[in-house]
Amino acid sequence: MRLEVIETLAALRSLEPEWRELAIPSPMQSPEWLLSWWEAYGEDDAACSLWTLAVRNSAGVLVGLAPCYVRLRTLAGPTLRLLGDGRASTDHHTILCRTAEDEPGVVSAVAKWVVDSAGDTWRRVRFEAIDADDRAMNHLERLLAEGGLDTQRIDDLGSFPAEMAAHGGEPTWENYLATLSKNRRKRLRKWRRELLDTGQATVLVAQTEADRQELWPLLVKLHRERREAMGHPGVFDEPRFDRFHRLASERLLAKGRLYLAVLELDGKPAAVDYALQDERAVYAYQGGIAPWALERDAGHLSQMVLAETALAAGRTRLDLLRGDEPYKLSWGAVHRPASTLHVRPRDAAGALERWAGAAYRSLRDRRLRASGLGLQGTAGELTPEA
Template sequence: MHVVAYRNMNKAAVLAGFWDQLARGIPFRSWTWCRHWWNAYGDLPGRELFVVVVFDSGGWPIAIAPWYRERDPLWGNVIRFLGTGEVCSDHLGLLCEPGMEITAAEVLAAWLVGAHDPSANDRKDRPVYPRKAMLRFAAFGDEEDGTDDGRVLDKPLPWDMLELTGVVQDNVQVTLFVDALREHECRVSQEPGPNLWRIPLEKNFESYLQRLSKNQRRNVRRRMRDHIDSGHAVLQSVSSLEMLRRGCDILIDLHQRRRQSLGEPGCFASERFRRFHLEMMPDLLRKGMLGLHWVEYDGVPVAVDYQLQGAGIVYAYQAGIDPDRLDVSPGHLANLLTIRRAIEHGARVFDFLRGDERYKADLGAVPCPTVEYRIVPPRLRPRVNLELWQLGKRGKRLAKATLRRWLPVAEQ
């Protein structure tokens, strides 16, 4: 096994095919998502690409860690997943060839900890790889003269904290990797993250309705009769680049108007957020990973859903509604129509992603726990920083519990 880190996205593009193969249809892990995210957010101060790849004995990639490194004033050098921050990517994780999970986790952990133990990555212990694989991935030649051209490294960069967020609790690969880091005496903080909410879909819409409570089923049938079956509400779905341009305009308009009506700036107020999505969506459409739908009520757009799709799962990523047409419950109509469409197109799961909004449970979604890891290497200063951070978290939880306990007394 051999490990290298790519520090230039153009250089890493040679891995795109393997990257998507290992992503297993999860859009947030795909090459398209990660590449466009880095193009939009990678030039922020203190950030540098840190995509780590594990190669097998034949010189072919078996695992990819889609990371970047960022200088943080508190923690120092922090490693995070590509796609974090305001983009709110979910289902993040390490990419790995099936059957190689344990080996990849152990090799990656040992290599990463080697940043603080130079002898762990001594050149004389490295195997020789077939020239064909070396040329195919251009991963080894850049440093044979001992120089660093800023593109590829076969030694790990120093790090002070590894922050893994947006991870589903039952993610086996990440769990194995964290356990391997523990074996190397790294300290690990594990905190619950926000729940994801998912609907296991039935074979037809009527069977799906039977899973809802009696009251919810009655409400759904009433909305279907009054607004959808009557022909007032019609779902439009993007199927071409021409439609995509109109769909993007509708998405930004309805999302921004709704959020601003609630006193919020809206996600698309961020120039980077807007650029990330507008540049990426044509690629997603071409790859069959984009679902952009809007509901027209009597011919006027009143709701929009920006979805991602892959491996039989629909991910409801972003939405917007007309704040002047709340009388027709446009958000509920969009949910019903897109769930029905997902069933008709053979989807297995409808994923509302993170957030505990009540409507998700009302529509039959069940919570899927996530976890957030903060891991520090076996050095004094990072350990002290982690202890102080955990102490602060415990203090905040205690203060909130005390406030909840005393508020009812004060109100009396």
């Protein structure tokens, strides 16, 4: 295995065709998502340097990619992180491999580079939103610990996927409903019968770039209205966040990986869903609801259409992403634990940084509990960084 460090946007873009040949677990690990993130958050930030690790086999074929960058922090020093992290809230971070057979060699090459560059290229590693059952990342952690580095896992929010074709059943709407509670089934059937079937509720899904441009301002507007009603700012009002998602949504749409839809009630925009999709799953990323439409269950109705549309296209998983909001359980979702991996050299500075991190998290959590916010969060929300 041969590892090379990709340090420029142009060089990373040149890998796109090979990148697509890797096993990409979700659209959040695709070039459309991660390149857009770097363009919005990293390319013009003097504190950030692209530092993505590309692994090739003896024939020169790209068999692995660790999409990393380095952020210079005043106290912690240079921190090795994963593209798409932070306030943009990318879920299911991992090392990308071409095949399962390539994975051990790719992870070993990445681990060797991380160990060899400790204290030089980086002083701290912070890989967030790692699924607890991610084999590649768990293997990486073991190799880093064996290489003499201090590794530490901190619980993250985790995601909430729902299998809509449970127990090997046919992927039909009725079979999915059978997995939900009796009360939930009754409500969903009632909404379908009284609102969608009568035409009181209609849904427009973006099919073209013109559609996307028309619906995007509605997403921003309804998201802001909903967040302000809850006492929080709209995340799309942050310029880099908005730029990232405008770039990513345009590119994802071109690849058939975007679900952007507006639900209208009596001809008025009531809710918007912004989701990502691949061959097997739909990922409910963000949305917005008009305050007047809350009492008419517009959010649940819009979510129902998202699930119906996914099943009709052969997608059998509804991933409600990170955040522990109770409503997710009503859709049959189960918690998929995740964590943030911290790695430091085993030296005095590393020990001090570990202590400072623990003190910061303790203070942050006390403040959150005092404010009544707890540790909840959803994809795309401005959650504190541990």
